[in-house]
Amino acid sequence: MEQFEAYLLAHLPTVSSPHPHYEASLRQMLTGGGKRFRPALLLGVVKAYNPLLLQSAYSVALAIELLHTYSLIHDDLPAMDNADLRRSIPTLHITYDEVTAILAGDALNTYAFEVLSNAPLSDKVIVKLIRELSSNGGLSGMVLGQAIDCHFENTPLTLDQVRILHINKTGKLIAASLKMGAIIVGRDDRAQELYDFGIDLGLLFQIQDDILDVTQDTACAGKTTNNDEAKNSFVTLLGLEKAIEEADTLAQKLTLQIQSFDENLQRELSPTLTYYINRHKE
Numbered sequence: 001m002e003q004f005e006a007y008l009l010a011h012l013p014t015v016s017s018p019h020p021h022y023e024a025s026l027r028q029m030l031t032g033g034g035k036r037f038r039p040a041l042l043l044g045v046v047k048a049y050n051p052l053l054l055q056s057a058y059s060v061a062l063a064i065e066l067l068h069t070y071s072l073i074h075d076d077l078p079a080m081d082n083a084d085l086r087r088s089i090p091t092l093h094i095t096y097d098e099v100t101a102i103l104a105g106d107a108l109n110t111y112a113f114e115v116l117s118n119a120p121l122s123d124k125v126i127v128k129l130i131r132e133l134s135s136n137g138g139l140s141g142m143v144l145g146q147a148i149d150c151h152f153e154n155t156p157l158t159l160d161q162v163r164i165l166h167i168n169k170t171g172k173l174i175a176a177s178l179k180m181g182a183i184i185v186g187r188d189d190r191a192q193e194l195y196d197f198g199i200d201l202g203l204l205f206q207i208q209d210d211i212l213d214v215t216q217d218t219a220c221a222g223k224t225t226n227n228d229e230a231k232n233s234f235v236t237l238l239g240l241e242k243a244i245e246e247a248d249t250l251a252q253k254l255t256l257q258i259q260s261f262d263e264n265l266q267r268e269l270s271p272t273l274t275y276y277i278n279r280h281k282e
Helices: 003-009 022-031 037-049 051-075 100-118 123-137 144-150 161-182 188-215 234-238 240-259 263-277
Strands: none
Touching: 003 051, 022 051, 022 100, 037 051, 037 161, 037 188, 037 263, 051 100, 051 123, 051 144, 051 161, 100 123, 100 263, 123 144, 123 161, 144 161, 161 188, 161 234, 188 234, 188 240, 188 263, 234 240, 240 263
């Protein structure tokens, strides 16, 4: 992922304006670190099936990271989670102000699609990629999940409803990252399988985040923790012990699925997946 990180730093948004910190606000959360989990999944699929397209895929991976980063900025706003820390640095509304944070998120959201539209791929492939990123990151995906999450604060949901919440809020963008990798290399025959795997992976990722929210301190997590008391998290619904059991069951299912992948896909994805599938056990 070092090459992707270098690509990201070389393609940070640049703006010439009299605004004292607009450009800095666009860059702060992008350069503040982050797992780069979603780009890693996309690039892993591309490398497994057509390494020659890896360079062309960097812009697509960047588009996903831009969209994800916008979602974090908005998620941390006072009207939503009201978090002070993200990626081990102060959130944008703390560094600057709430208006700056809102507009920086808006800008990164639309910039993601500008970057994606300029990817060095065929127009046909780009349209498919835009469709996947917008549908999974937008009104019937991540934004829907956020809407459910915020609306039902202090109102307990059923376990099935919580799964729906987090499949949309977290799972769909992770699933889209895998599917978009398959689209880039023309492996439409693997796209749905990878997407379905990604939905389960995203659900596990969210359960783990819920667990880590109550088991890690803020310094270790790099973001505000113990902030989910009013939320419909798996821990608030099931309790910590049952949430860990739920994560263990899903982790076992995903591990078995990875073993069914072809050799190339296993080789490229296993190091990333093995770590993240088991991170709640650390």
